[in-house]
Amino acid sequence: MDLDANPNTRLRYRAGLSATYYDLYQYSVYALDYGEVYLSRWDAWPHAGAAWLQGSYRFPGGVITTAGLRAELFSPNTAFFSPDEGVTVQASDKWQISPRLGFSVPFSDRSVFFTTFGHYFQMPPMYCLFLETSFDFAEGTVISGNPDLEPERTQMFESGIRYSLDPLTDLSISGYYKDITGLVSTEDHYEGTYQVFSNDDSHGMARGLEFSLSRRPGAHLSGTLSYCLSVAKGRYSSMLERYNYSQVGIVYVSREDNYLDWDQTHTLGASVELCSFRGEGPSIAGFRPLENSSAGLSWSFGSGVPYTLPPTSSELVEVNTERYPWNMQTDLSLSRTQDLGPVDLEIGLGVYNLFDRKNVVSIYDTALFHQTGDPTGETGNPRAWSPARHFLLTAEVRW
DSSP: OEEEEOSSSSEEEEEEEEEEEOOEEEEEEEEEETTEEEEEEEEEOOEEEEEEEEEEEEOTTSOEEEEEEEEEEEEOOOEEEETTTTEEEEOOOEEEEEEEEEEEEESSSSEEEEEEEEEEEEOOOHHHHHTTTTOOOOSSOEEEOOTTOOOEEEEEEEEEEEEEEETTEEEEEEEEEEEEESOEEEEEETTTTEEEEEEOSOEEEEEEEEEEEEEOSSSSEEEEEEEEEEEEEESOSSTTHHHHHHHTTOOEEOSSOEEOTTOOSEEEEEEEEEEOOTTOSOOBTTBOTTTTEEEEEEEEEEOOOEEOOOOSBTTEEOOSOEEOOOEEEEEEEEEEEEEETTEEEEEEEEEESTTOOOOBOOOSOHHHHHHHOOTTTTTTOGGGBOOOSEEEEEEEEEO
16 A cells, blocks of 8 residues: 655655565475485465655755655564474564665756665565474485574665766766675584574675666667676675585685675676668668668676685685686677568567677586686586577567
8 A cells, every 4th residue: 555645846755554464385295315305394374564654855956855764574473393492482573664865966957966875674585484394304404494584684875976968868877885684594403413594693795886878769879888896795695505515514614704606896788779760771662671670789798706616624615715707798689670561570680699709607616627727527518608609580570
């Protein structure tokens, strides 16, 4: 439910309520081998709700300020057996009141400075709360859910400038940071008999600077140019990373923040499209071969993401100390639309990886790659490389 009110031309209020009820059930059996069977059977009825209030005011000169509060509540609505305590406990409700603030200041009729700050609340996926909570454990190490998990809590700030060069062309420069606490990991129970999802005491962070120059369609020439400088660090790149380490005998992981799996310091992209409209282009015996046609070229570049070398000790691992090679790809697209009376026929051709560049997308043996530069591993897996040059021909009829 949303309410939106404008008492006058300068003031605006918005408010709303939302509620969600879940009816969840899972029953699954996974037989990995004889005597190694995993059974998951659970049901749950959690619910969630939110209420928000936001107000904005436009000052003389075009300055706009916006402030709001969002209250969020999640109730697991369940009691669960705690093996550590040996009793059944009630999962507590989780809630947060999140302030949000933003303002924009125009410097001229073409430029504006903007900034936003806010707190955000997000519960982990439902399976992290309720998986295996029936404790139907079979042989082998399993992961149990934790209905009493805390939410992930995020603080985010962004600030930047937008400038309009002309009605179709915009320039934007902005910077941001994001801090996240309450990230989910796993922890051992009963000397590795099973593991439980838990809130790790670490935090994640992301920082970045973005640049964008874009020209929207509407003229013969359009395109974009973008660049991002960023860093993403934390202790674990996924909620299962600690569990995966334990399965191969790694006991200790560095407690220092490391680069996360998706950390990519530099990303750069560019695209350009030339197009013609109906009745344009040279005429040959009354036929215009270039009308309603377009040609586009896109290019992307990315510096290498991190990877981890096998540890020299079975008890300690240093995470993401190495980097993939940088990658680059160019794509070409061509299309033409022909008027066939009541219908339009569009023929398109896409050429992907135009220059047939071999980019490393997966490393199947990090130690071998570190020594030889071959990412395919001992089996020579071709999926270590990005797809070779390939084509896509399309036809679309519109009426």
